[in-house]
Amino acid sequence: MTAGEFPGVSAQSWVPLLIGTALPARPFASGAGLVDLLATAGYAAGATRVGLSRLCADGSLERRRDGRQTSYRLGRQMAETVTSVGGRVESFGRSVGWDGSxxxxxxxxxxxxxxxxxxxxxxxxxxxxxxxxxxxxxxxxxxxxxxxxxxxxxxxxxxxxxxxxxxxxxxxxxxxxxxxWDLGSLTQRYSAFVARFAPLCTAVSRDALTGPDALLWWM
Missing domain, CATH: 3.30.70 (Alpha-Beta Plaits)
Known part of the structure; x- marks a missing residue:
């Protein structure tokens, strides 16, 4: 997998998921670290910084400055949203009872x-x-x-x-x-997803990934 595989997905869209998934307890994360992390996925530093500013402006992120260093953490409401997203991802595909409602x-x-x-x-x-x-x-x-x-x-x-x-x-x-719902399109997209990620089903395949590659596959 290579960088630049996320057409139409901005750096701003990734920041809450990256912070919230890795740091659910909401500690502050280095702004420079976030810039470097997203650079691995092909995002320009300027685009990431703009995204961080916008997320702070709308309350999704909280910012802290210590000298010349700036760090960020999720606002409480955004943290709840990311937790909800994570729960839906983890439970996806599991059989659940349905009473027809x-x-x-x-x-x-x-x-x-x-x-x-x-x-x-x-x-x-x-x-x-x-x-x-x-x-x-x-x-x-x-x-x-x-x-x-x-x-x-x-x-x-x-x-x-x-x-x-x-x-x-x-x-x-x-x-x-x-x-x-466009069920035909959904079926095609799920089939393509399964075909693409099936090689990662084995632990051996996942263990062979480098750190940057693991990040790209996760994204």
Whole structure:
């Protein structure tokens, strides 16, 4: 694997995951170290520094200066997000029980809150929701608690209604699935992922990686 394999993914996107995965207890990490680490993956130092500044500006990172040295750690909310991402990655593909319940979200967010609306859509997609109609999102699991946390964090009370239930016998569930998700594309992407990373399934293959190569494969 070589550097530069992450088209469209900025250095800023990697920083919270790198810090949060390696340092879940939230100690401060050297800014210069983060710049060097991402340089291994082909990111320019300037791009990483800009990303660090933006993450501090939006509260995702906390900054500490000691003389000429600057260090960073995750803000509490971002740390919770990274922990959630990590849990989803670790549990992916494991068999779980499902009682057939779906969660339906009806959201009518006005144009004056369009930035909040974008964040809501992104968060719903992360939670596994697909858009059935312009203002209707569905997930094939019961997850009202996660949606409640999302509504509270974005201050959308009164603009979002949530229901949990099962499709009527009149509903064409297969058609709903294909409207909400591009299942053909997902299947191709999962197959490509498995083919690409299958060689790393053995401990011998993983142990043979250098430090920089291990970082690139992880990313």
């Amino acid at each position: 779906w969660t339906i979200v009806l959201a009518s967010v006005p144009d004056e809150l369009r930035s909040t609306r974008r964040r809501m859509k992104s968060a719903l997609a992360y939670l596994g929701f697909g858009r059935l109609r312009e203002t209707t999102w569905v997930a094939a699991r019961a997850c009202e608690d996660e949606v409640k946390d999302l509504v509270e964090s974005l201050d959308l009370a009164g603009l979002v209604d949530v229901f949990v239930g099962r499709p009527s016998a009149l509903a064409d569930v297969d058609a709903i699935l294909h409207r909400c």
